[in-house]
Amino acid sequence: MIIELIGWKSKGLRAPDIEVKLERSDSSVACVTLIQMPNGTGKTTTLNCLRAAMDGSAESWDAEKVKSFGNTDTPPEFGSFIATLRINHSKRIVIEMTFHFVEGVVTYRTTAGSKIEDNYCPPPEVRRYLDPRFSELLFFDGELANDLISGEKETNAGHVIDTFYGLYHLADLKRKALDSFQDHVRQAGPAKGAAQSARLIGRIDRFRSKLAELEEQTATSVEQKKRLEEESRRIDSAIETHLLQSTQFQEAEQIARDRKELAKTRVEKAFHEIDKIFPNPLILHPFLTKSLGELADNLDKLKLPEFTSRAFFDELINEPDCVCDRPMNEAARAAVKRKADLILGDSINGFLNSLKRTVRTCTDYSGNTEFAKAVQELVSADDDLSQSQSALDDIRAQAAAAGDEEISRQRRKLEEIKGRLEIIDAFLEEATRPTRTGDDEQCKCVDFFKKRVKAMDVELARLSGTLDRKHRTDCLISVIDDAYNRSHLVLKGEVISRANEQLAQILKYNPVEIEDIGRCVKLRNRGGASMGQNLSVGYVFLAGLLHGGGNQFPLVVDSPVGALDDIARRNLGQLLPKLVKQMVAFVIPSERQWFADPLAESSGGDVLFLTHLRINEHTKDIIQRLGGRAACTSESGIVLEGKEPFFALGEDVNE
């Protein structure tokens, strides 16, 4: 599927009345379009309208929001925003939004080829890509990239994969199955137990939503914990490195660190010794050795069974009848004697002798002394490790107190991380523990809520006589869960491998590799990447999805370089044209430097430079000085095309 953004047109909105055409005379669109819009030109309005035109979301806006799009000076009755898309290089889709400012509603009209519909109605083959879950990925900004790596905000990198490959339909089917079951229960519930069923349904809903919330929070906490621990190790190592440079504490710090390393080695060695002892229970406790010794002694006396048994056979051959009531004649006596020898012969004696021999060797162990010694050594080594860590902390505290600002800053950060880790650990301990007696709705134990939901589901099914439906619904859910896990794993692997191939080429001087994609994109062997690297990885990850497998979607970017430094801007400028087929970036004048030129160079000149200004008393002179070709002009705004006016606009032009 190839979707291109061809242009848009706005009228009667907060933004100036303007038409932006991205299609050139030969019907192509530029790889990169840079639209410079100083603050106050209606950038946010345009971006929101573009998004709403693509996903149809304005139908659900409330009146206040709709009215906020109107021109505040002279509020008109109507306003409009028209976006044009092109599908697979041929079919055009025009989505027109009409703002009814008096009523506070937005209505849509969709034109696809010759078909016109008076509502939001893109053709089916395009619809899924314009679904809000998908189209939100097409509107990119620096924050989204950062969120993908940090995982601290709402953006969930794993969900991005689900969205792109349509795995969310599996989740929708699961939800549908559960909802349908509950509807079924409501309908099937007997009048007698109706009130009870209703109460139970309410309770299940509450518990299920709490369970989902806790599971989400647990997943987030696990990832945050990993990240914070990595960050903590990184800061720890940075403090060590920094201290090494400070001569005043260098020697003491080195001694303390050496001592800590020695203690660590001792602890490891002691553990190893204990590890060797554990498989042999005889060394663990003297009671075992003693008891075995006693067993061996008693075995010597254990001739009784043989004699008793032989006496039995001896007596038997002298009896007139056998135990089976047959007469005991000579032949029978000879047979019993022969068989008795076989039964009582070597097998019993051999076994007992072998057992005694084995037990004797076991009693040679020196009892508990070996194990006790090993444990003693471990305790002592552990004490040593604690003391050496305290000594190291003391030295670092002294260094910080002595006025080393950098160390103080790092230590404060470390303390903050430790505090956050304690909170996360406390939550995880509670969330991942098994159910306990006394747990109730207020607890945060995932297991408790899982068990309660399951039990209540069964109870509900029993009350309403829908156990069979419940059973089938459970079977379906297990199929969906299994299928989701299998497909997500494979598709995630493909995304990671494709992104890593690109990253290896793009960031060859400062390689970054994606290790895993969970809630966030996890980088290999890195606690935290720079903002520039985050942006690069975010762009590669998203662009890899949007432009993989013959697909092509427009990437609309607000402030593509944000607060990046000059080097990161240049790198990103060189990177972007290699990743996307169509990018429409909204920039403000201060973002041009270090970015626009490398971008133009990397795209082989396939860049459309547009400068959009509002027309008023203040800008009339500026527009005249800028020159360039007016691609569109109206009473309230102008769009200038060309590199010269793009770069000539002063950074202080904010209206």
Next chain:
Amino acid sequence: MAHRAEQSTVTDINKKQIIDGMPHIEVIKAINEAVSSQDFEPQVASRVLAYLEQAETSEFPNRDREQQLSLILNALPSLGMDELPNIDDL
């Protein structure tokens, strides 16, 4: 594909345009594997896939969803208790 063939026989109500390439081939594989690993009838997989295909179309009204869901549930094993009502009668 098998599931497409079955879909045409079991869901005449949904003669809408199906989007090529969706569900993704890996999703199709995963559903087939999940169904066979749990020893369910293969038609469970084809009916789940028919549902997903419909979900990819622009319109999939709730009534049709219910109907498709019933078809899936019907293909799944029952509890084997004779006194329980037939799923279609519920």
